[in-house]
Amino acid sequence: MTPYPDPRIPLSDDDQDAAPAQRRIFVFEKGWRISLKTNSTREFCYQMAPGDNHYHRLLDGEVFLQKDDEKLCLACACRRRLIAHEPRRLKDVFVSLPADELGVPLEVR
Numbered sequence: 001m002t003p004y005p006d007p008r009i010p011l012s013d014d015d016q017d018a019a020p021a022q023r024r025i026f027v028f029e030k031g032w033r034i035s036l037k038t039n040s041t042r043e044f045c046y047q048m049a050p051g052d053n054h055y056h057r058l059l060d061g062e063v064f065l066q067k068d069d070e071k072l073c074l075a076c077a078c079r080r081r082l083i084a085h086e087p088r089r090l091k092d093v094f095v096s097l098p099a100d101e102l103g104v105p106l107e108v109r
């Protein structure tokens, strides 16, 4: 028997409350990407955890966020609000323009 829940069976609300780590994860900040540490070389999270006076190590097999040389464990990325658990809603994606800019073509990159 696998230790993982059967993905074909939907989780009940009770299961979701009991396992917050199974919530979906979204990263909307530009420049950040998800990485997986696949070795045991010494690398550190770029942010100290609350109450710590040292930078903690990223561990073999750990999923983390990376932007250029900056690496953050998921716990610190959550504390910095780089991780969301809800998808963007349409009202968050569209930006309203003042009436005098409506005729100006919008440059999309």
Ligand SMILES: [Zn+2]
Pocket: 045, 046, 047, 048, 049, 056, 072, 073, 074, 075, 076, 077
């Ligand atoms: Zn961290």
